[in-house]
Amino acid sequence: MLYRTASEIDFSVDELGVMDLPAQVLMTSPEFFDVKYVINPHMADKVGTIDYAKALEEWQIVQTAYEQVGLNVHVMEGKSGLPDMVFCANQTLPYQLPGHGGNGVVLSEMYADERRREVGFFREFFSALGYQTLSLGASETIHFEGMGDALWHPGRFLLWGGYGFRTDLRAYEIVSDSLHVPVCLLELTDEDFYHLDTCLSILDESTALIYPDAFTPEGLEMIRAVFTRVLEAPEAEARNLFACNAHCPDRRHVLIQRGCNTTNRLLRDADFIPIELDTGEYLKAGGSVFCMKQMFW
Numbered sequence: 176m177l178y179r180t181a182s183e184i185d186f187s188v189d190e191l192g193v194m195d196l197p198a199q200v201l202m203t204s205p206e207f208f209d210v211k212y213v214i215n216p217h218m219a220d221k222v223g224t225i226d227y228a229k230a231l232e233e234w235q236i237v238q239t240a241y242e243q244v245g246l247n248v249h250v251m252e253g254k255s256g257l258p259d260m261v262f263c264a265n266q267t268l269p270y271q272l273p274g275h276g277g278n279g280v281v282l283s284e285m286y287a288d289e290r291r292r293e294v295g296f297f298r299e300f301f302s303a304l305g306y307q308t309l310s311l312g313a314s315e316t317i318h319f320e321g322m323g324d325a326l327w328h329p330g331r332f333l334l335w336g337g338y339g340f341r342t343d344l345r346a347y348e349i350v351s352d353s354l355h356v357p358v359c360l361l362e363l364t365d366e367d368f369y370h371l372d373t374c375l376s377i378l379d380e381s382t383a384l385i386y387p388d389a390f391t392p393e394g395l396e397m398i399r400a401v402f403t404r405v406l407e408a409p410e411a412e413a414r415n416l417f418a419c420n421a422h423c424p425d426r427r428h429v430l431i432q433r434g435c436n437t438t439n440r441l442l443r444d445a446d447f448i449p450i451e452l453d454t455g456e457y458l459k460a461g462g463s464v465f466c467m468k469q470m471f472w
Contacts (some may be wrong), residue, residue, distance in 0.1 A: 176346060176357040180393050181400035186357065188380055188401065190330035192273030194320050196425065197470040199242045200248045201300070202264055205234040209258040210460050212267040214287040215369050215460035216367070230456035237430070240450055251300055257293050262466040264372060265290070265299040265323040269306070269471040270354060273332045278472050279307035281350055282447045283321040286341045301471070311349050319346035322469065323370035328401075329380055329426065332356055337371025342435070349394060359401065361394040367414050368382040372465045382406065384438070386413035387391055392411045413438075417454075417463035423447065430464045 208230055210221045225406055232456035240414070241248050253260050260266075266279040280301045286293045298308050299425045311317050317326075324342040326335045336347040336358045347358045363369060365388065368374040374389035383402040387395055388410070399405055412418040418438040429442050433451040454463045 176351045176355070178357065178359045178397065183401055183405045184359075184397065188331055189326065191328070191357070194271045194327070194330055194332055195274060197269070197472045198246055199273075199398070199471045200246045200354070200424075201469040201471060202234070202238055202241075202248060202263045203263045204228055204253045204468060207255055207258055208234075208261045211258045212289055213260050214259075214289060214365050215461040217458065218451060220271060221459040224330075224333070224459060225456055226258045230270040234467070235458055237452055237454065237464060240430055240452055241424070241468065244425055244450075245380060247426060251296065253291075254296060257290070259290050259460065260293045260296070260405040262323075262460070262462045263297070264292045264466050265320045265370075266268045267301065267469065268321045268325045268350070268357075269301070270327075270362075271472045272309055272354070273307075277307060278305075280394055280471075281309045281311070281319070284311055284319050284346075286318045286464075296470075300314050306471075307398055309353055311346060313345075313349065317346050317349070318343045319350075319356065320370065323372055323466065325350070326375065326377055328378055331380065332342065334358045335361060335371065335375065335377065337361050337363050337375070340366060340369040359397055362391050363389055363396070364391055365389045369461070370466075372420055373417060374413065374419050376421045376423065376429075376465065378385075378406075378423040378429065378442075378445075378447060379381060384408060384419055384421060384442070386410070386419050387412075404446060406438070407440075408435070408438045414434075417458060420465045422465040422468070424470065432458070432463045462472060
């Protein structure tokens with residue numbers, strides 16, 4: 176159930192198991208957010224540059240935007256010593272089995288030592304909700320960074336899996352076998368786009384927003400084989416403003432970093448409604464809107 180090329184695809188999206196769109200949003204409060212080390216290229220020269228008051232204001236505006244599109248926002252308190260915990264897409268992969276067969280989360284195995292302690296707090300949060308928690312359970316360390324690299328196809332039991340920088344390819348063998356879910360594998364090739372959510376935003380069942388040069392030719396061909404409409408963000412907006420870290424939670428509204436003017440025109444022409452937000456302090460740490468939340472059921 177692992178797909179590496181377009182020629183291997185033996186399904187159509189409408190044949191796959193149906194999942195509800197998640198309507199719950201988890202965010203981590205930003206009181207301990209900072210850039211204290213460098214674990215991705217965007218952090219270089221940014222240590223000690225965070226404006227904490229501005230970061231709090233930006234975080235609150237993102238929270239409000241999710242509430243205004245009708246979603247329920249839950250807030251987990253940040254923890255001292257974990258400045259990247261605010262990027263709460265990374266520590267877990269929430270899932271809903273088809274036919275309402277139960278909810279759970281796959282727990283991440285973070286690549287950077289600085290982030291590994293974050294995962295336990297998310298295990299506790301989801302366990303308290305009655306979610307099954309699934310560990311990769313490998314005999315050796317296999318890195319996996321949740322929905323930073325593993326993206327659900329909206330409303331369908333299909334996973335898009337990025338690998339190459341933060342997540343190991345073998346992680347998807349375990350996830351696919353454990354959940355019995357097909358996974359389309361996308362190798363990432365540019366260290367600026369170190370997570371899949373930095374270069375692929377899945378807007379609805381048929382539409383994707385991408386930065387094409389972040390993928391191999393095989394990966395790009397597979398994206399085009401599954402999505403009937405592929406929007407391409409320009410390099411400056413994708414690389415510097417994280418245009419493809421935008422998030423469409425409801426197949427209509429797209430929360431996106433302010434200033435992505437060309438991308439916004441593409442979105443409007445495709446009948447989406449961009450909602451521009453300023454996440455400038457979080458860009459310094461290598462994240463934007465999609466990174467700052469986790470969706471669950």
